[in-house]
Amino acid sequence: MNKEYILAPSVLSADFSALGDALQFIEQKGGDWVHIDVMDGHFVPNLTFGPPVIAALRKRTSLPFDVHLMTSNPAEHFDSYIEAGADYLTFHIEAEIHAHRLISRIHEAGRKAGISLVPSTPVSSLKELLPLVDLILVMTVDPGFGGQSLIPSCLEKVRELKKLKQENDFSYIVSVDGGVNSRTLDSALSAGSDVIVTGSAFFSGNFPV
Numbered sequence: 001m002n003k004e005y006i007l008a009p010s011v012l013s014a015d016f017s018a019l020g021d022a023l024q025f026i027e028q029k030g031g032d033w034v035h036i037d038v039m040d041g042h043f044v045p046n047l048t049f050g051p052p053v054i055a056a057l058r059k060r061t062s063l064p065f066d067v068h069l070m071t072s073n074p075a076e077h078f079d080s081y082i083e084a085g086a087d088y089l090t091f092h093i094e095a096e097i098h099a100h101r102l103i104s105r106i107h108e109a110g111r112k113a114g115i116s117l118v119p120s121t122p123v124s125s126l127k128e129l130l131p132l133v134d135l136i137l138v139m140t141v142d143p144g145f146g147g148q149s150l151i152p153s154c155l156e157k158v159r160e161l162k163k164l165k166q167e168n169d170f171s172y173i174v175s176v177d178g179g180v181n182s183r184t185l186d187s188a189l190s191a192g193s194d195v196i197v198t199g200s201a202f203f204s205g206n207f208p209v
């Protein structure tokens, strides 16, 4: 299928007892990246993968790893995720005051730095970081779980970010994460999303691939 966006299926909705097979499935279905949701049971009320699991998956595919840290204090352990094989490492603005420093450290390690914001955080909170980041991940659900419904008003942030990018010649790409399925895909794309993350819809056959 010829598509004009980066498809980043999230293994959060895969069978955790067969994550290697999930990577193969993503490749077969034309996924461009693998989205890996790291949850610490603190920043979000759920717990998922850590660096050892990511390092094991790294041996099974050459697709880029889009690691989404939903963790408190991401600066404390970001290097383990880089060592494990993250290509894009995204952390939450709500979890890190010293974001400039963390972005620099990710860049010094030779990886792409992403910043994410939950539905209640406005784009204005990212103002100082817009010239620095490679990716902005707009959460369209409250993070922590797959299978939730996309909050349509969050897509306004995608429009705002794309406008700011154009006006200021910034280089970031914009990703939409949460509740994207065959019904909501068009709205995410028409808002200007460059990357589409999809978990439950992709693994249940409710995503147009």
Ligand SMILES: O=C(CO)[C@@H](O)[C@H](O)COP(=O)(O)O
Binding pocket: 010, 012, 013, 035, 037, 068, 070, 141, 142, 143, 144, 145, 146, 147, 148, 177, 178, 179, 180, 197, 198, 199, 200, 201
């Ligand atoms: O970051 C998250 C959830 O916190 C996402 O990456 C989910 O994995 C997306 O799942 P769906 O909403 O597509 O089921």
Ligand SMILES: [Fe+2]
Binding pocket: 010, 035, 036, 037, 068, 177, 197
């Ligand atoms: Fe995610």
